[in-house]
Amino acid sequence: MAEVKELVKELVDKYGRERKNLLPVLQGIHLETNYLSKEAMLEVAKQMDLSAAEIYGTASFYSFLDTKADGKYKIRVCKSITCEMAGKSEIIRTLEDMLKVKVGETTEGKRFSLLETNCLGLCDQGPAMLINEEFYTQLTPAKVRKILGEYIRNKY
Amino acid sequence: MAEQVKLNIDGVDVQVEKGQSILDAAKKVNIRIPTLCHHEDLCVAGNCRVCVVEQEGKNTLTPSCATPAEEGMVIKTSTPKVRRARKDLMALLVSEHNTQCTTCYRSTNCELQDLAAEYNVDNNIYLSVLKENLEIDKSSWSIEKDDSKCIRCQRCVRTCAELQHVNALAVTERGRDMRISTFMHLPMNEIVCTNCGQCITHCPTGALTERRYYDEIWEAIDDPEKHVVINTAPSVRVALGEMLGFPVGTRVTGKMVTALKKMGFDSVLDTDFSADLTIIEEANELLVRLKDALVHKKDVALPMITSCSPGWVKFIEHMYPEHLAHLSSCKSPQQMFGALTKTYYAEKKGIDPSKIVSVAGMPCAAKKYEANRPEMRDSGYHDVDAGLTTREIGHMIKQSGINFLELEDSEFDSIMGESTGAGVIFGATGGVMEAALRTAYFVITGRPVPFDNLNITPVRGLKGIKETSIKFENCLPEYSFLEGVEAKFAIAHGLINARQIMDQIVAGESPYHFIEIMACPGGCIGGGGQPIPTNDEIRKKRIQAIYDEDMNKPIRMSHENPEIIKIYEDFLEKPLGEKSHHLLHTKYRKRKRY
Numbered sequence: 117m118a119e120v121k122e123l124v125k126e127l128v129d130k131y132g133r134e135r136k137n138l139l140p141v142l143q144g145i146h147l148e149t150n151y152l153s154k155e156a157m158l159e160v161a162k163q164m165d166l167s168a169a170e171i172y173g174t175a176s177f178y179s180f181l182d183t184k185a186d187g188k189y190k191i192r193v194c195k196s197i198t199c200e201m202a203g204k205s206e207i208i209r210t211l212e213d214m215l216k217v218k219v220g221e222t223t224e225g226k227r228f229s230l231l232e233t234n235c236l237g238l239c240d241q242g243p244a245m246l247i248n249e250e251f252y253t254q255l256t257p258a259k260v261r262k263i264l265g266e267y268i269r270n271k272y
Numbered sequence: 273m274a275e276q277v278k279l280n281i282d283g284v285d286v287q288v289e290k291g292q293s294i295l296d297a298a299k300k301v302n303i304r305i306p307t308l309c310h311h312e313d314l315c316v317a318g319n320c321r322v323c324v325v326e327q328e329g330k331n332t333l334t335p336s337c338a339t340p341a342e343e344g345m346v347i348k349t350s351t352p353k354v355r356r357a358r359k360d361l362m363a364l365l366v367s368e369h370n371t372q373c374t375t376c377y378r379s380t381n382c383e384l385q386d387l388a389a390e391y392n393v394d395n396n397i398y399l400s401v402l403k404e405n406l407e408i409d410k411s412s413w414s415i416e417k418d419d420s421k422c423i424r425c426q427r428c429v430r431t432c433a434e435l436q437h438v439n440a441l442a443v444t445e446r447g448r449d450m451r452i453s454t455f456m457h458l459p460m461n462e463i464v465c466t467n468c469g470q471c472i473t474h475c476p477t478g479a480l481t482e483r484r485y486y487d488e489i490w491e492a493i494d495d496p497e498k499h500v501v502i503n504t505a506p507s508v509r510v511a512l513g514e515m516l517g518f519p520v521g522t523r524v525t526g527k528m529v530t531a532l533k534k535m536g537f538d539s540v541l542d543t544d545f546s547a548d549l550t551i552i553e554e555a556n557e558l559l560v561r562l563k564d565a566l567v568h569k570k571d572v573a574l575p576m577i578t579s580c581s582p583g584w585v586k587f588i589e590h591m592y593p594e595h596l597a598h599l600s601s602c603k604s605p606q607q608m609f610g611a612l613t614k615t616y617y618a619e620k621k622g623i624d625p626s627k628i629v630s631v632a633g634m635p636c637a638a639k640k641y642e643a644n645r646p647e648m649r650d651s652g653y654h655d656v657d658a659g660l661t662t663r664e665i666g667h668m669i670k671q672s673g674i675n676f677l678e679l680e681d682s683e684f685d686s687i688m689g690e691s692t693g694a695g696v697i698f699g700a701t702g703g704v705m706e707a708a709l710r711t712a713y714f715v716i717t718g719r720p721v722p723f724d725n726l727n728i729t730p731v732r733g734l735k736g737i738k739e740t741s742i743k744f745e746n747c748l749p750e751y752s753f754l755e756g757v758e759a760k761f762a763i764a765h766g767l768i769n770a771r772q773i774m775d776q777i778v779a780g781e782s783p784y785h786f787i788e789i790m791a792c793p794g795g796c797i798g799g800g801g802q803p804i805p806t807n808d809e810i811r812k813k814r815i816q817a818i819y820d821e822d823m824n825k826p827i828r829m830s831h832e833n834p835e836i837i838k839i840y841e842d843f844l845e846k847p848l849g850e851k852s853h854h855l856l857h858t859k860y861r862k863r864k865r866y
Contacts, residue, residue, distance in 0.1 A: 154456055161866040167439030167464065168455035168866045176444045183456070 187229035196235040199242035279345035294336035309425035370420035378478035411459035414467035424481035428471035436767040468583030469637025469800015482807035492538040507635035507796040510817035515666030516676040519635035526681025526754030544691030546605040548830035556847040573597035575784040583791025593862035610655030635799035661801025690835035692830035699796035701765035702731035702741035705788040766793040
């Protein structure tokens with residue numbers, strides 16, 4: 117709790133207490149803690165003097181701001197039509213197979229969450245996916261196995 | 273004069289102030305454009321698109337609520353293209369809506385239902401995509417939230433933000449998952465909500481309604497063992513008629529009393545009686561605080577603020593928990609009434625208080641919560657068993673088959689049925705202040721308040737924050753400490769205005785001695801339990817009716833109410849006395865702000 121309080125204070129001091137600075141503050145928390153906990157949102161409400169509902173409304177609008185504690189690594193596969201046509205389904209199947217979870221689920225021990233996302237703007241290089249902040253393009257099942265294998269080995 | 277623009281709507285030339293919308297211009301020449309997300313009290317949202325019109329020279333349709341009128345515009349409001357678009361929009365809204373209208377509390381008083389019927393959306397062009405398993409949130413004592421009936425117009429969100437500055441409701445998620453919800457989708461009883469019910473009166477459908485208790489009341493009425501007492505608030509009598517065929521602003525006091533008696537209430541009493549009692553207690557409390565401050569130089573909380581409005585009380589408990597000492601310790605008239613019903617009334621009538629069911633007929637949603645506050649059991653019983661809104665009473669009258677239009681008038685029962693004009697005006701913003709000043713001035717000087725006909729007009733009207741001051745001269749010896757003092761007063765209604773008043777107090781810059789605050793815009797006449805719709809035009813008419821009622825009362829100062837004089841002689845002994853303290857005063861609690 118004390119940590120969250122400190123973190124929010126740091127961010128609010130940095131960006132400012134006006135409502136327009138809510139998004140960078142939330143992003144800052146997300147970067148540090150991987151999701152927006154109830155306590156963190158309440159702390160933001162307190163320090164920025166906004167209603168908690170407003171914070172939650174903003175947080176839940178953006179799919180890149182999570183309000184649930186999901187996996188440490190969030191794999192987001194682009195679900196737009198161009199990636200779909202470039203073979204996104206196969207990518208999803210490979211990921212599901214490796215992680216033993218379905219889209220929308222998180223692996224045991226909260227390591228990986230498998231998600232779909234709207235267009236990543238990488239339509240010329242589909243299928244594309246993001247793992248947290250890193251993006252991976254022109255995916256094939258073999259490439260996915262290699263990338264994910266590294267995550268599992270090195271960053272698990 | 274502000275800059276004017278001329279435009280033509282459906283062949284009619286119209287001139288409006290620059291900045292007004294096409295919708296405003298159409299209204300001016302009596303052309304009705306349908307709306308859903310639009311509400312006179314709120315900012316423009318433009319999200320429902322039902323108000324689209326055709327604009328010459330444009331291919332796309334124009335939302336009339338969100339488009340400013342411009343010089344030379346030519347607008348058509350009812351072309352085949354417009355009608356097709358509106359019908360399509362209605363059909364889409366209906367496809368997402370729980371259309372079990374026959375079982376809906378808002379049936380026949382629903383804007384979506386009206387428009388769907390008007391545009392004859394009967395062909396099911398779109399399959400129902402109503403989400404399954406949407407649960408109705410019945411956690412709050414006051415407000416029920418049914419997402420299956422929500423059309424996401426966001427009127428409630430804007431109401432809670434713009435009128436009340438509470439922001440309990442927000443738009444969450446997005447796209448097809450978008451909904452109107454609370455922080456983390458918490459149930460309504462766990463969030464920062466004042467229960468004011470303004471979201472209910474601004475909801476176009478049945479998505480937000482008051483939690484209803486009338487079935488339990490019917491049960492009680494039917495039980496021969498039970499003695500069912502109802503007291504009705506001043507604002508009910510000036511608005512109930514709207515639900516039963518009378519024009520807005522009609523006073524139906526006598527008919528209401530007759531109807532309630534016919535329905536089987538054992539006793540129909542007047543909350544105005546306890547409003548008068550509130551005035552006596554509150555005025556005396558104020559004088560004690562002033563004396564403590566001026567004579568004993570004690571550190572007392574001034575300004576003192578009224579505590580009649582339970583929405584306001586919960587607001588200050590959440591938002592300014594460090595400043596609760598400013599609140600008058602007086603219970604609201606409803607709770608004073610409840611505590612006395614099961615003590616004084618029971619004693620005088622020789623009825624076992626455990627057999628009494630005490631019902632409060634209120635213009636209010638927050639009163640339901642207030643009745644269920646755990647501390648409101650000073651009579652030894654549940655002081656108020658149930659709170660009904662004006663709308664629920666209207667429904668009950670309809671259910672009972674009474675022809676309200678043709679009903680004869682009758683008088684409130686006794687005891688606790690006698691009231692004064694001062695009690696009546698509690699319903700309008702500024703009314704409690706005016707009633708308090710009528711009595712306080714008399715107590716201090718022995719003379720009536722120096723306003724024409726006792727009408728303290730500076731405290732009246734719909735301005736968000738009103739101020740007045742009174743200088744006390746030639747005071748009675750007991751109050752010589754007030755000689756020459758110019759006391760300052762303020763009145764705020766709508767919680768956004770209450771916040772301004774409170775921020776001033778927090779900053780230590782409040783110049784006032786006494787402040788009246790009502791949670792709802794317009795005061796109780798615009799309460800969350802009043803007939804729908806409510807807007808400023810309607811508020812003004814209800815307020816006028818309240819002041820007419822006041823002028824028609826033979827007694828217009830609370831301390832002259834014979835039943836009030838008697839209750840102090842027979843039961844309470846003296847204002848702020850031991851019994852008063854026990855039954856009529858309360859304490860407040862700190863709550864979380866976020």
